[in-house]
Amino acid sequence: MELKQYLQLFLRWFWLLLLGVLLGGVGGYIGSTYQTPMYQSATKFLVSRAPDQRVSDVGYISDQQLALTYIQLLTTQPVLDAASAKVGYKVDGSQITGQLVRDTLLIQVTVEDSDANRAALIANSLISVLIDQNEIIQASRFAASEESLQAQLKQMEQQIAALQIEISLVSEQTQKDQQKEVNAQIKSLQESILGVQKEISAVSPSGQTTPTPEQMNLIKEKELRLERLQSTLDFYQQIYLNLLNGEISTSNSQAVDLEQKRSTLTQYQQIYSNLLNSYESVRLARLRNTPNVVQVEQAEPAKRPIRPRPLTNAALGCTVGLLIAAGIIFLIEYLDNTIKSPEEIASHLTL
Numbered sequence: 001m002e003l004k005q006y007l008q009l010f011l012r013w014f015w016l017l018l019l020g021v022l023l024g025g026v027g028g029y030i031g032s033t034y035q036t037p038m039y040q041s042a043t044k045f046l047v048s049r050a051p052d053q054r055v056s057d058v059g060y061i062s063d064q065q066l067a068l069t070y071i072q073l074l075t076t077q078p079v080l081d082a083a084s085a086k087v088g089y090k091v092d093g094s095q096i097t098g099q100l101v102r103d104t105l106l107i108q109v110t111v112e113d114s115d116a117n118r119a120a121l122i123a124n125s126l127i128s129v130l131i132d133q134n135e136i137i138q139a140s141r142f143a144a145s146e147e148s149l150q151a152q153l154k155q156m157e158q159q160i161a162a163l164q165i166e167i168s169l170v171s172e173q174t175q176k177d178q179q180k181e182v183n184a185q186i187k188s189l190q191e192s193i194l195g196v197q198k199e200i201s202a203v204s205p206s207g208q209t210t211p212t213p214e215q216m217n218l219i220k221e222k223e224l225r226l227e228r229l230q231s232t233l234d235f236y237q238q239i240y241l242n243l244l245n246g247e248i249s250t251s252n253s254q255a256v257d258l259e260q261k262r263s264t265l266t267q268y269q270q271i272y273s274n275l276l277n278s279y280e281s282v283r284l285a286r287l288r289n290t291p292n293v294v295q296v297e298q299a300e301p302a303k304r305p306i307r308p309r310p311l312t313n314a315a316l317g318c319t320v321g322l323l324i325a326a327g328i329i330f331l332i333e334y335l336d337n338t339i340k341s342p343e344e345i346a347s348h349l350t351l
Contacts, residue, residue: 024321037305039116071098123299
């Protein structure tokens with residue numbers, strides 16, 4: 001076909017092309033008005049590796065793997081439930097998108113919602129909840145050691161306070177009571193040591209099986225706890241011997257008995273100091289093995305919805321309407337075999 005024929009075809013079917021454009025544009029615009037407006041808010045946070053993690057560590061992961069891990073944590077049920085409780089309404093995982101910012105270790109979290117203020121609130125609350133969950137997850141690794149040391153510290157505080165009272169009211173009966181308390185502590189520690197030994201045996205692989213990195217970390221933690229318990233037991237046993245010796249030698253002397261109790265108090269205070277140092281060491285180890293999560297940019301309410309966009313949809317509707325109209329025209333012309341001009345008659349006669 002020549003250019004003139006194309007022009008004639010265009011002019012003949014111009015009304016249909018125009019109708020397709022109008023119908024498509026109006027349909028796209030009207031369809032947009034019935035859609036619920038959706039707003040989007042974004043925040044950024046940074047995850048840095050724990051100070052004590054080294055490249056040579058067993059189970060080492062790269063910075064990118066660490067960041068991707070925290071992206072997955074964003075949509076876990078505990079985080080979503082905590083965020084829902086914080087903002088006061090249901091937060092769904094489908095609203096949340098997390099991705100690494102290109103060429104950085106920053107993570108961008110995007111939240112969509114039908115309310116602009118609510119989208120920003122959810123985004124900021126998610127990071128706040130993630131920081132709390134990060135502390136909970138990492139603290140659980142050292143929870144047993146910390147709880148055990150806290151319990152022992154509390155017991156020592158009570159015993160030191162009781163012994164200080166006894167020093168002011170020295171009597172043979174209080175000394176016997178102290179022996180019972182120390183003996184009870186020794187039995188309790190022996191039971192704890194036996195329990196930890198059983199836990200180590202249960203975790204340790206049997207035969208020639210090589211332990212996994214998780215098993216090795218768990219075994220080391222329990223061995224450290226066993227060592228602290230054994231050290232505390234040794235102190236209590238020494239105190240018990242001192243009390244026995246003091247009872248034999250001071251049965252007739254309150255002055256010597258008072259000196260014995262003061263010596264015991266000093267040993268209690270030493271045990272307390274050692275326990276406190278161990279507790280601080282465990283807390284420091286937890287902090288130094290916890291990845292740091294920091295929000296670097298607050299989410300702000302969006303001024304305009306990301307969808308629907310009536311003008312954009314109308315433009316797309318016009319394009320679709322034009323294409324449909326052009327397809328209809330092409331089909332009609334293809335199926336129409338009538339002769340419409342002298343040129344077509346000449347062409348057919350020539351053939």
